[in-house]
Amino acid sequence: MTARSIVVLTLLAGAASVPAAASAQSTRAVRRTIPMTDMIQRAFAAGTRDSTGAPGRNYWQTRVDYSIDARLDPLTSMLSGTETATIHNDGDQEMPAIVMRLDQNIFRGESPRAYPTVPSENTDGMMIDSMSLDGEAVDLNPDMSSLRGRRGGMPSVARPTLVNGTQTSAIVVLPKPIPAKSTAELTVAWRFKMAGGAGGRGHRMTARWADTLFQATQWYPRVAVFDDLSGWDTELYLGPAEFYNNFGRFDVRLDVPAGWLVGATGVLQNPEEVLTATARERLTHVLDSDATRTIVSADEEGPGKATAEGNRLTWHFVADTVNDFAWGTAKHFVWQATRATIPGKGPIPVNMLYLPGRARLYENAANNARHALQFYSKTWIPYAFPQLTLLDGPDAGMEYPMVIMSNQGAADHEAGHSWWPMTVSGDETRYGWMDEGFDQYMNILSAADRDGKAPDLDGMGQRYGQISGNELEPPMMWDANYAGTMYSFQTYSKTPLMLSMLGGIVGDSAVWRAQSEYAKEWRFKHPSPWDWMFSMQRSLGRDLGWFWYYWLFTTEAVDGSIQNVTTAGGRTTVTVREDGQMPSPVVLRVRLAASGPEIRPPANAVRVDDRTYDVTFPVDVWFGGSRTYDAVLDFGGRGVEQVAFDPRGRFPDKDPSDNVWPRG
Numbered sequence: 001m002t003a004r005s006i007v008v009l010t011l012l013a014g015a016a017s018v019p020a021a022a023s024a025q026s027t028r029a030v031r032r033t034i035p036m037t038d039m040i041q042r043a044f045a046a047g048t049r050d051s052t053g054a055p056g057r058n059y060w061q062t063r064v065d066y067s068i069d070a071r072l073d074p075l076t077s078m079l080s081g082t083e084t085a086t087i088h089n090d091g092d093q094e095m096p097a098i099v100m101r102l103d104q105n106i107f108r109g110e111s112p113r114a115y116p117t118v119p120s121e122n123t124d125g126m127m128i129d130s131m132s133l134d135g136e137a138v139d140l141n142p143d144m145s146s147l148r149g150r151r152g153g154m155p156s157v158a159r160p161t162l163v164n165g166t167q168t169s170a171i172v173v174l175p176k177p178i179p180a181k182s183t184a185e186l187t188v189a190w191r192f193k194m195a196g197g198a199g200g201r202g203h204r205m206t207a208r209w210a211d212t213l214f215q216a217t218q219w220y221p222r223v224a225v226f227d228d229l230s231g232w233d234t235e236l237y238l239g240p241a242e243f244y245n246n247f248g249r250f251d252v253r254l255d256v257p258a259g260w261l262v263g264a265t266g267v268l269q270n271p272e273e274v275l276t277a278t279a280r281e282r283l284t285h286v287l288d289s290d291a292t293r294t295i296v297s298a299d300e301e302g303p304g305k306a307t308a309e310g311n312r313l314t315w316h317f318v319a320d321t322v323n324d325f326a327w328g329t330a331k332h333f334v335w336q337a338t339r340a341t342i343p344g345k346g347p348i349p350v351n352m353l354y355l356p357g358r359a360r361l362y363e364n365a366a367n368n369a370r371h372a373l374q375f376y377s378k379t380w381i382p383y384a385f386p387q388l389t390l391l392d393g394p395d396a397g398m399e400y401p402m403v404i405m406s407n408q409g410a411a412d413h414e415a416g417h418s419w420w421p422m423t424v425s426g427d428e429t430r431y432g433w434m435d436e437g438f439d440q441y442m443n444i445l446s447a448a449d450r451d452g453k454a455p456d457l458d459g460m461g462q463r464y465g466q467i468s469g470n471e472l473e474p475p476m477m478w479d480a481n482y483a484g485t486m487y488s489f490q491t492y493s494k495t496p497l498m499l500s501m502l503g504g505i506v507g508d509s510a511v512w513r514a515q516s517e518y519a520k521e522w523r524f525k526h527p528s529p530w531d532w533m534f535s536m537q538r539s540l541g542r543d544l545g546w547f548w549y550y551w552l553f554t555t556e557a558v559d560g561s562i563q564n565v566t567t568a569g570g571r572t573t574v575t576v577r578e579d580g581q582m583p584s585p586v587v588l589r590v591r592l593a594a595s596g597p598e599i600r601p602p603a604n605a606v607r608v609d610d611r612t613y614d615v616t617f618p619v620d621v622w623f624g625g626s627r628t629y630d631a632v633l634d635f636g637g638r639g640v641e642q643v644a645f646d647p648r649g650r651f652p653d654k655d656p657s658d659n660v661w662p663r664g
Contacts, residue, residue, distance in 0.1 A: 001204060001242060001398050001436065027626060028625060028627060029625060030546060030622055030625065031546065032545045032546045032623065034530065034533060034548050034553075035549065036530070039229050040528060040530045043056070043228050043229055044056075046058060046092075047059075049228070049531060050534075052534060052535070053532070053535025053536070053537065054535065054538075055522070055525055055531075059228070060090045061091075061228075062226045062246050063248050064087050064223045064247075064248040065251075066083055066084070066085050066220070066249070066250045066251070066252070066325070067083065067251045067252075068081055068082070069081055069252075069253045070219075070220070072254070072257075074212065077193050077196065077211060078191055078192070078194070079191065079192060079194055080190065080191035082187070082188065082189045083187070085185070085223050086183055086184075086185050087183060088183050089178050089181065089226070090181065091180055091228060093180055093231065094177035094178060094180055095174070095184075095226060096173070096174060096177040097171050097172060097173045097232065098133075098171070098172040098174065098178075099169060099171055099223070099224040100169070100224060101168065101169060101221070102163065102168055102169070102221055103237045104123070104125050104126040105125035105165075105166060105168045106203060106205070106238075106239060107121060107123040107195045107205075108123065108125040108166050110166045111125070111166050111168065112238060113202075113203075114240055114481065115202070115240075115484060115485060116239075116240075117201070117203045117239025117240065118199065118201050119195065120206040120394075121195040121200070121206075123193040123195055124193065125166070126190060127164065127191050129189040130189045131163065131186070131188050131189075132187045133172070133174065133187075134184055138172060140163065140164060168236050168237040168238075169224070171234075188221050192219075194207035194214055194216070194219075195207050196209065196210070196394070203239035204398045204405075205217050205218055206394040206395060208394065209394055212330060212331040214329055214330070214393075215326075215405055216327045216328060216329075217400060218237075222324075224244075225244050225246055227526055233427070233429070235429045235479075235481055236481070240483075240487050241429045241430075241481040241483075241487070241491070242421075242428040242429065242436075243324070244425075244426075244427040245425065247323050247425065247524055248322070248323075249318070249319070249320045250265065250319045250320075250322060250325045252264070252265075252266065252316070252317045252319075252325055253315070253316050254314065254315045254327060254329070255312055255314045256315065258308065258309065258311055258313045259303040259306050260307070260329045260330060260331050261307065261335055261353055262274075262315045262329045263328055264317045264326070264327035264328075264389070264402075264403060265327065265400060266318050266319030267317065267319070267387065268315065268317055270316045271283070273308060273313070273314070273316075274307055274313045275308060276305065276306075276308060279295050279335075282294070283337065283349075286349045287339045287347040287348075289339070290338060290339060291338065292336050293336065294335070295336065296333070297334060298356035301331075301332060319385075319401065322422070323401060323421070323422065323425050324422075325401070326400035327391075328353065328391035328405070330392070332356060333355065333392070334354055335351065335353050336351070336352045337349050338350050339370070340369065340370040340373040340374055341374060342373060342382050343374070343377050343378050343382055344377075344382050345383070348373075348385075348387055349387045349388075350366060350369050350370060350373070351387065351390065352389075352390045353389065354392035361408060362408060365407055365408035365411050368408050368411035368412050368450075369390060369412075371412070371446065371449075371450050372412045372446060375446050375449050375450075376419055376442065376446070379445065379512060379516065380442075381419070381423070381516065381523060384422075384524075385422075388402055388403075390407070391403060391404070391406075392407065393405055397413070399414040399415075399417035399418075400422075404417070412443055412447070413439055413440075416443060416446070417435060417439055419438075419442075419519060420435040420439060421435040423523055423524060424518070424519050424522045424523065425524070425525070426526060426532075427528070428480075429481050430481065431529050432480040432487075432490070432492075433480070433490065433492075433495045434529065434532065437476075437491060437495025437496065438515075440492050440493065440496050444457065444496060457499075457503055457508060457650075458500075458648040458650065459500075460496055460497050460500035460649070460650075461649065462646065462649035462651060462653050462656060463497060463649075464494065464498075464557060464652035465557045465559060465580075465651075467489070468556060469557070469654075470555075472485050473486045474486060474555075475490075476494055476498075476551065476552045476553075477529065497652070498551045499511055501547075501551070501650045501651055502544075503650070504587070504650025505584075505585055505619075506540050506542065510540055511540075513539065514536045514539035515536070517535065518532060522535075529552065533548045546583060546623075556582045557581075557582055558580045558646075558651040558653055559580035559653055560580075560584065560645050560659060561576070561578075561645065562574060562577075563576065563577045563628065565640070565661045570597075570636075571634045572633040572640040572643075573630050573631070573632050574588060574630070574633060574643050576588075576628065576629050576630075577628045578627055580652070582652065584622075584646070584651040585618055586616070586617040586621060587615070587616050587647065587648075587651075588614070588615045588631060588633070588644065588645060589613075589614050589643070589647035590612065590614075590635075590640055591611060591612050592612070592639065592641060593611075593641050596637065597638055598636055598638075599611075599635050601635055602633070602634055605635075613635070614647065615631070644661075645659040645660075
């Protein structure tokens with residue numbers, strides 16, 4: 001999801017300066033280890049996760065395959081359907097229940113929601129008409145007084161369910177568990193009104209414009225994730241935070257009025273049944289060049305022109321190894337297409353379906369999407385899917401596998417989500433920074449590449465010093481579903497600041513290589529934050545426990561300064577102080593005198609120009625607990641004219657003005 005749709009909290013970053021007395025301690029304890037929760041320790045003990053950051057020897061994950069038939073009635077805005085979800089319990093634990101996601105219930109007036117969620121319309125939410133498990137009917141209206149008496153609070157009655165309640169998560173309790181290493185088939189018939197109207201904010205899923213354009217997202221009853229970390233994921237969908245979904249195969253048939261074009265996750269299986277011969281012939285040329293080709297023009301409208309003849313048509317899509325399915329349809333779409341050439345894979349189609357009156361919003365969309373797919377494929381791992389489709393509509397900043405609800409404005413960001421979480425699929429609900437934060441960071445790299453420049457990450461890490469200490473900020477490891485008013489900063493904005501500092505320590509290109517290795521080993525899997533931390537450490541060849549602790553588990557900052565500079569015997573001693581709790585390497589930019597003995601730089605110095613060097617002392621100098629460090633500079637007796645601490649602005653600092661000597 002693009003950060004534009006989240007409340008902007010920049011004004012909150014102006015934290016008041018800390019009185020000098022508050023930071024006057026002469027010593028501090030530096031934590032160098034990563035907190036390990038019970039959840040991740042259990043996974044290590046079971047061998048499903050590994051302390052190297054790679055999937056463990058016993059790693060497993062649940063797979064859910066869907067077969068869905070859905071029908072849209074534009075006049076009533078009702079979407080109805082039936083689905084069979086085949087649940088592959090590939091783990092080593094039995095499933096005593098099935099947890100379901102019913103995100104459309106957020107439009108019920110009594111549904112729990114997080115700040116700042118305001119639905120665009122109140123509806124009856126997701127209505128379940130029938131349900132069966134392995135062919136046996138589920139009781140949709142059980143006697144609630146009997147829902148007691150079994151271990152863990154599970155009832156002993158047959159197949160009670162809480163699916164027609166007011167929340168976005170529901171439990172179907174089973175008379176006997178689904179054994180490990182087995183499958184079960186859950187069949188559901190459902191319907192809901194697709195919400196429309198203006199004024200909705202803090203969520204996605206405003207689904208329609210009048211009765212002529214619909215975006216279908218979070219639109220079918222989903223089986224929640226059952227994993228080695230927490231068992232069933234029972235988090236509610238509250239609006240701002242996003243998803244945690246199983247991978248699987250989707251076989252989907254969409255029944256819409258003839259003349260309405262459809263774009264969706266997956267590959268269209270029956271073009272000869274739903275497209276005109278003209279459109280099919282035009283599609284055969286899309287991969288020939290980077291030119292943008294019109295498949296269905298604004299003048300080609302209605303049955304027999306935009307689509308095949310008929311009253312209603314069924315569009316059949318199949319997508320394999322994806323963690324969701326989304327689609328959109330409209331009475332008056334223009335359909336254009338181009339290609340993106342994926343390194344190591346070849347060309348794939350990039351489709352754009354938009355309203356004729358909004359063509360200006362798509363003038364650069366093809367180029368932006370193409371660049372994103374090609375650049376991120378080169379930077380991380382190749383784009384994993386056979387196509388990408390951009391869909392117009394009320395949501396102009398949301399991502400799903402192979403489908404982004406976007407015009408040119410968010411095309412780079414939303415296409416970037418094809419890597420996180422559509423390929424590397426962490427728990428976005430809890431740890432949104434693992435997809436939105438990574439995406440915000442790589443958008444900086446992409447924008448620079450698009451302009452033919454090197455990315456400039458200087459100054460970003462330093463900015464966090466102005467935010468650290470704000471009472472409203474949750475740590476990044478706080479459950480993002482309950483992050484409150486600074487959700488946007490926690491989930492989107494802080495990660496680029498953190499990775500700016502990491503690049504200042506190990507080098508930006510080293511960060512990119514390590515992130516690429518992480519993507520390769522967690523492709524189509526579900527990594528946790530610990531998996532990412534340990535994977536990065538292994539790739540970078542460094543113990544970064546102190547770094548992860550302060551950035552991810554606290555809201556502390558560095559707050560460094562140069563206290564004093566003295567010269568004696570041809571050596572210059574720079575006294576650096578850190579008043580924050582977060583340590584950092586001591587990086588000094590040293591400007592030498594214009595004349596004097598021949599310059600002989602020390603081994604820890606890197607040349608900037610003829611008289612300027614960056615000198616680095618490792619973060620270890622703080623591990624003894626002192627708040628000051630005397631950095632000794634010896635350039636063969638050459639005098640020092642100027643010194644600056646953290647010259648590239650990579651470390652969070654409340655007052656950078658005291659980072660230079662002489663002052664001013």
